[in-house]
Amino acid sequence: MRLLLLCLLMLPGLACAQTRAVNPGELALEVSVETSADDILKGEMVLVTIHGRYRRHITLEKLETPELDGFNWMQLGQDTWYETRERGQPIKNFRRRMALFPDRTGALTIPPFVHHLTLTDEGDDWFEHEIASAPVSLDVGPAPAVEGWWFPVRRLEISDQWSNAPDQLQPGEGVLRVIRIQAIGVSPDMIPPMPELHSPSAMIFPHPDKRFVELSPMGPVSIAFWRWTIRPTNNTSAIIEPIEFDYFDTTTRKMQTVTISAQRIAMEESAAPPSMPTPEPTRLHPLLMTLAFVVALGAGTWLLWPGRDLALATDRFGPFDPLRFRLRQSARRGDLSGLRHHAAALIAREGTGQHLLREFDEAVFGKGGIARDQREFAREFAARLSREIRENRREFVRSTAT
Numbered sequence: 001m002r003l004l005l006l007c008l009l010m011l012p013g014l015a016c017a018q019t020r021a022v023n024p025g026e027l028a029l030e031v032s033v034e035t036s037a038d039d040i041l042k043g044e045m046v047l048v049t050i051h052g053r054y055r056r057h058i059t060l061e062k063l064e065t066p067e068l069d070g071f072n073w074m075q076l077g078q079d080t081w082y083e084t085r086e087r088g089q090p091i092k093n094f095r096r097r098m099a100l101f102p103d104r105t106g107a108l109t110i111p112p113f114v115h116h117l118t119l120t121d122e123g124d125d126w127f128e129h130e131i132a133s134a135p136v137s138l139d140v141g142p143a144p145a146v147e148g149w150w151f152p153v154r155r156l157e158i159s160d161q162w163s164n165a166p167d168q169l170q171p172g173e174g175v176l177r178v179i180r181i182q183a184i185g186v187s188p189d190m191i192p193p194m195p196e197l198h199s200p201s202a203m204i205f206p207h208p209d210k211r212f213v214e215l216s217p218m219g220p221v222s223i224a225f226w227r228w229t230i231r232p233t234n235n236t237s238a239i240i241e242p243i244e245f246d247y248f249d250t251t252t253r254k255m256q257t258v259t260i261s262a263q264r265i266a267m268e269e270s271a272a273p274p275s276m277p278t279p280e281p282t283r284l285h286p287l288l289m290t291l292a293f294v295v296a297l298g299a300g301t302w303l304l305w306p307g308r309d310l311a312l313a314t315d316r317f318g319p320f321d322p323l324r325f326r327l328r329q330s331a332r333r334g335d336l337s338g339l340r341h342h343a344a345a346l347i348a349r350e351g352t353g354q355h356l357l358r359e360f361d362e363a364v365f366g367k368g369g370i371a372r373d374q375r376e377f378a379r380e381f382a383a384r385l386s387r388e389i390r391e392n393r394r395e396f397v398r399s400t401a402t
Contacts (some may be wrong), residue, residue, distance in 0.1 A: 018057055021122040022129055026055045029094075029133045037253055042143045044152040044250055045099050045185040045219050050113050050133065052094035059126055060118035063096060063235050064098050066111035070140075072101040074187065076215045099219050101187065102140040110136040144248075146255070149192040151247040154185030160260055166230075167237070168268040171335045174205075174231040175265060179243070182225040185250060194226040196245050201264060202238035205229040230265055234341045237266030256337060323349065324382055331378035343381055356381055 026383070034047040050063065063079065076097040083157035084091050094115070102108055112132040119129050143150045163176035181191055188211035197204045207227040214221040230237040243260040323346050340360065360377060 018120045018122060018124075020127060022056070022119070024230075027117070027129070027131045028053045029113065029131045031110060031113060031133045031136050033136055033138065037250070039141050040102065040138055041107050041141050041152060041248075043101055043190070044248075045101055045154065046138065047219060048098045048110065050096040050098070051092075052131070053114055054092040054117075056117075056119050058092065058117050059120060062095070062113040062116045063094070064116060066113060068100065068110065070104050070108040071101060071110075072103055072187070074099050074215075074217065074220060076217060081200065097217055099185075101190075102138070104141045105140050108138045108140055110138065111380065144255070145371070146246060146248075148246065151183075151190065151192055151245070152186070152250050152349040153183045153247050154250050155183070156247055157182040158255075158260065159260060159264075166263060169232065169265065170340070171267060172231075172384075173267075174229050174278055177228045177230060177240075177263075179226040179260065181226070183222050183224075185218075185219045186222050187220055188222040188224065191222055191224045192202055192245050194224075195245070197230070197243070198241045199230070202240060202309070203231045203233055204240075231342075232267065237264055239264055248326075251342050258359055261287055327378050328375075331375045339378065346385060356384055370382055 011389040026289050029050070029052045032049050032051065034049065040046060044066065047329070052063075076099055078196055080095045082093050082095070086092055092303055094397055100110070114130055114132045117131065118126050159180045160181065161178045163178075166175050166177075169175060177197075191211065194206065194209040197206070205228060207229070210225045212223045214223070226327055230238075230240065239262045244257060244264045246255055246257050247389055248254075249256050327339065327346065343356070343360065360381070
């Protein structure tokens with residue numbers, strides 16, 4: 001009776017003894033595909049799990065990834081090993097997660113994964129053994145026709161951040177805008193390229209975008225940063241036009257549109273330069289009015305006298321030009337945006353000197369920041385503009401004379 005009981009207690013150990021012969025059911029490897037849709041589209045993420053279940057003692061192991069023709073792929077973290085029990089017997093479990101992105105349409109096959117194992121026999125000697133998974137077939141459909149970038153994503157989060165309040169800038173100050181894109185289920189290169197910002201009254205300087213990826217069991221989490229430095233070009237405000245792009249929600253299977261609203265940037269009200277006061281009307285004494293008429297008549301006669309250089313004469317009133325006065329006033333105050341605004345107004349009025357404004361933008365807003373004294377720019381700008389005006393008028397006089 002005692003001998004029978006001893007034999008019964010030894011049966012489980014005998015069943016689990018390590019032998020060179022590998023029995024069916026002792027080793028198993030399978031590949032499962034996780035997708036929320038029947039129709040997998042080109043570029044859409046397909047989650048794959050490679051799961052091994054082993055009832056044998058394993059000394060060494062290495063999983064061989066096949067050549068995944070027709071797919072881009074990435075492994076989602078490290079392989080994991082854990083133990084479960086079935087009918088009282090321990091089972092070793094192997095698990096690897098991968099994200100596959102089909103890059104062509106039609107029937108695609110995930111070839112077998114091969115797990116190279118080193119087992120032990122009854123004499124505790126090592127021997128090599130391989131186990132392979134069954135191939136898995138997928139039917140991949142074409143991406144729908146879209147305008148722009150095909151962007152299939154499982155989950156999308158967007159934030160719009162500014163380095164400081166965009167409507168409370170100081171004179172000549174810029175602001176850094178950062179749009180953060182976080183997308184689950186795509187690789188970093190699948191996020192759309194950084195768009196071009198537009199504004200009719202702001203200077204926009206784009207920075208290179210930055211992209212990162214974090215791995216999670218639900219797929220890659222890709223993050224992109226779109227960055228611009230923005231400066232208003234006038235003393236009031238500027239509007240940055242909205243940004244729009246489309247993406248395909250792989251959960252709802254619908255196209256969605258992202259709209260990042262327009263943004264106003266402006267100087268702080270207390271920092272804005274005071275507007276020019278409107279002078280009250282004055283009454284002149286009749287004698288002064290008569291004297292002014294005589295002076296004006298004489299000056300007109302002198303200007304129109306035959307042979308007189310009209311261009312040189314009229315330019316002598318430049319210091320009394322209101323626009324030039326405001327240009328010099330902005331330079332004295334250090335008002336960079338006002339300086340540029342009045343310079344642009346002078347150029348628009350005279351119809352010449354556009355290259356002077358381009359040189360100013362390169363010197364002030366280019367790489368390296370402000371590179372020159374503002375008063376010096378105002379003096380040089382006015383002088384060079386006067387020279388161009390005189391030359392243009394001389395040419396006009398010559399052409400009309402001939």
